[in-house]
Amino acid sequence: MKKHLYILSFASLLNATAQSEFDYKEFTKTMCSSEFHGRGYVNAGDSIAAQYIAAAFSKIGIKPIQSSYFQSFSFNVNTFPNEVSFKVNDEALQPGIDFISMPQSSGTWKNRSCTEIVYTPIYISGKDFIENYRYYLAKGKKNKILVVKNDTQSKDSSLNLHFLIEDYAKKHDVIEVVEDKFTWSVRQNAFDNLYLQIQKSALQNMASTDLFSIHIDQKLQNSHTSNNVIGIIPAKRKSKGSIMISAHYDHLGRFGNKTLFPGANDNASGVAMMLYLGQKFKTKPLRKTDIVLVAFAGEEIGLLGSKHLSEHPLFPLEKICFQLNLDIMGSGEKGITAVNGTLFKKQFRQLSNLNKRLKSVPNVKSRGRAANSDHHFFTEKGVPGFFIYTRGYNQNYHDVNDTFENLSFNSFENLSVLFDLFLRRL
Numbered sequence: 273m274k275k276h277l278y279i280l281s282f283a284s285l286l287n288a289t290a291q292s293e294f295d296y297k298e299f300t301k302t303m304c305s306s307e308f309h310g311r312g313y314v315n316a317g318d319s320i321a322a323q324y325i326a327a328a329f330s331k332i333g334i335k336p337i338q339s340s341y342f343q344s345f346s347f348n349v350n351t352f353p354n355e356v357s358f359k360v361n362d363e364a365l366q367p368g369i370d371f372i373s374m375p376q377s378s379g380t381w382k383n384r385s386c387t388e389i390v391y392t393p394i395y396i397s398g399k400d401f402i403e404n405y406r407y408y409l410a411k412g413k414k415n416k417i418l419v420v421k422n423d424t425q426s427k428d429s430s431l432n433l434h435f436l437i438e439d440y441a442k443k444h445d446v447i448e449v450v451e452d453k454f455t456w457s458v459r460q461n462a463f464d465n466l467y468l469q470i471q472k473s474a475l476q477n478m479a480s481t482d483l484f485s486i487h488i489d490q491k492l493q494n495s496h497t498s499n500n501v502i503g504i505i506p507a508k509r510k511s512k513g514s515i516m517i518s519a520h521y522d523h524l525g526r527f528g529n530k531t532l533f534p535g536a537n538d539n540a541s542g543v544a545m546m547l548y549l550g551q552k553f554k555t556k557p558l559r560k561t562d563i564v565l566v567a568f569a570g571e572e573i574g575l576l577g578s579k580h581l582s583e584h585p586l587f588p589l590e591k592i593c594f595q596l597n598l599d600i601m602g603s604g605e606k607g608i609t610a611v612n613g614t615l616f617k618k619q620f621r622q623l624s625n626l627n628k629r630l631k632s633v634p635n636v637k638s639r640g641r642a643a644n645s646d647h648h649f650f651t652e653k654g655v656p657g658f659f660i661y662t663r664g665y666n667q668n669y670h671d672v673n674d675t676f677e678n679l680s681f682n683s684f685e686n687l688s689v690l691f692d693l694f695l696r697r698l
């Protein structure tokens with residue numbers, strides 16, 4: 273009986289430890305679930321994610337920096353809720369795989385209501401489009417749609433043609449035919465015209481008798497409110513400054529009601545790393561430095577959350593001794609890259625030497641300044657810091673395949689040890 277009791281209490285102790293341990297995989301998986309709607313703006317997926325992160329802070333014992341975890345700000349965002357469908361001669365294409373709206377596209381509007389429109393495609397080559405651009409721009413016909421094949425040879429000319437098609441979309445409906453996978457994004461503005469991309473493989477005949485039946489629901493949300501989620505682990509003694517660990521939690525959301533962009537690597541994995549590090553610092557806080565954890569909103573739409581915090585800081589920017597901004601933490605087979613590595617040479621040497629000793633990842637590459645994530649506005653204001661992302665085999669980026677199942681988590685724990693030690697030794 274006594275022995276039995278002992279086993280029972282030992283088991284409950286084990287259970288208690290297991291419960292308090294932050295499960296980074298479970299967290300990432302939940303962030304990518306359909307209930308979070310791709311952490312975008314259809315069905316307020318971003319708010320659901322913000323609440324979930326705040327709950328994780330609270331569970332770990334990380335306190336809000338003011339009375340709440342949230343810092344709100346507003347912006348316009350173009351969304352594609354409800355129906356998105358595209359039929360070629362009555363054959364339905366798959367949204368997100370066969371076709372996609374460009375993020376600044378309008379919907380299929382007729383007399384102020386969103387409806388299916390039947391178009392006759394006019395297929396033209398990229399060469400024809402470039403040579404006769406002015407003619408096509410002046411022409412535009414109702415219920416006919418220009419379908420431009422991006423069939424140019426080099427990457428540069430393909431990009432130039434892409435931008436020319438985008439320019440044309442400001443005046444007329446247009447479809448760009450591409451061969452590479454879609455790389456989606458999100459915009460604050462909307463054109464007045466339909467602007468789609470379609471995979472070449474989804475178009476069988478490209479005959480003048482083809483008919484396209486298209487229905488795209490689109491809504492420009494004015495003054496959508498998002499929240500940065502901010503927590504603090506105070507220093508053990510009187511604090512002399514802070515270290516900011518940040519990661520954006522927003523992603524691209526949904527394209528229609530069936531297609532989800534889960535954003536597992538980008539950047540559920542980075543938020544998971546931020547919280548995993550948070551737990552380490554909560555267990556063993558720094559003596560004289562606060563740890564501030566920031567889950568940024570609105571990164572994908574133009575670094576809006578980090579811009580807002582840098583302009584409305586809740587803790588003194590001049591007392592931040594370092595910012596570690598994390599993105600794409602789900603792989604790492606080929607190493608990591610530190611943006612700003614060439615700017616903050618001493619810290620980069622420390623990180624790189626530490627990695628050589630710990631062998632966390634195969635290598636640490638250094639890059640210069642780049643306005644490509646939430647470190648940017650802080651770097652501009654003189655806050656030293658790195659933006660770190662992993663490099664690996666997972667190439668699913670801004671597409672429907674950036675799923676939890678495609679994450680290797682190859683270097684996740686190794687990296688958490690590397691970052692923890694690096695920050696403690698700054």
Ligand SMILES: [Zn+2]
Nearest residue numbers: 520538539599
């Ligand atoms: Zn990202």
